[in-house]
Amino acid sequence: MYDFAYEKPGSLADAVKLLSADPDAKALAGGQTFIPVLKQRLNRPSTVVDLAKLGLTGITVSGDKVTIAAMTTHATIAASPEIKAKIPGLQHQASLIGDEAVRHRGTIGGSLANNDPAACYPSAVLALNGTIKTDRRSIPADEFFQGMFTTALEPGEIITSVELPVPQKSAYEKFRNPASRYAIVGVFVAKFASGVRLAITGAGQGGVFRHAEFEKALSANFAPEAIAGIATPAEGLNGDIHASPEYRAHLIGVVSKRAVAKAA
């Protein structure tokens, strides 16, 4: 690992200042992706700005909204009775990320800011039509995820929380790589009074995406049969040693049906 300076600011304003002043400074949340990246020398920050002392932890439920502070860990989300009651798909999703020790450190804000094309949370936040709150603004999920490892965040901008509308029903289904635990295909489905939203992670070359045809069919009839006849084109899907684009296209149908069956 290359060496770097380390800062642990005590206020959000100081953290933003440190990150904005230096284009080579990088934010550290839970570090469960970032530290392995540093170990592989895939990134060479001048300064690592640790966000642990900004007080960005905790889960708040108010009426039809769940707000999760950015530095809340996967383990906390997976163990939260409130999340389980309000958004069971999200509680289940958090319990499937990495392994127990990784879940003790990894955070929802870090995962969203990184936007790994195989990360779990982007599918939940997109399917739930969430809002990403930062030090300076609110960004709707539909605008936040902009492609593989790319988000709407500006340089130096820090996610402070994510706000999620409570759906009538939700579920996450993950077909995972047995070694890395990442999704080969992961599907989050959320049913609201206004309709169904379904987001897919792990499969798209551009990262997480919604499936318009599935959403339309499921909004009319929220049952696995509703999407049984709809084929997903392999175009634009990832192909790697784990799965071809055609296989991923097939899995999207299978995994989506499972997710709907679980939620319905």
Add this chain to the structure above:
Amino acid sequence: MPQVTLTVNGQQHEVEVEGRTLLVELLREKLGLTGTHVGCDTSQCGACVVHIDGVSVKSCTQLALQADGTNITTIEGLAAADGTLHPMQEMFREHHALQCGFCTPGMVMTAVDLVQSHPDGLSEKEIREGLEGNLCRCTGYHNIVKAIAAAHPLMHAEAAE
């Protein structure tokens, strides 16, 4: 050089580290606590698991500086001062839950946290899922699972005393 102050197995240390120093490097190289192992460089194998403030964490995926002010337990801190083994260590021995022993420190630390966080009991499925982040290339896990199941009542009986 930056300094980190932390408590390891009940003893307070002040150590000079670099920004890039990993917690596992601090433990092994600065404090000589070589019971914590490094088995991979991808955060997958779990040989380096220690407890930070009572919770299992991969010490290879944590900067030493992040651990400033924390209370750390390593495999060396489990047995009693007189050498009496921790019930989990005793059950690993009893059930022959190791062969080469390389993964064992991480397995034991993960297992202790798993048992502590499930006071009402642990199913075999929960034990196997709880070991997802710890890889063993010798045992096939079977005896490790048995050892953890056997340690559960012992640890909770001890805690109730």
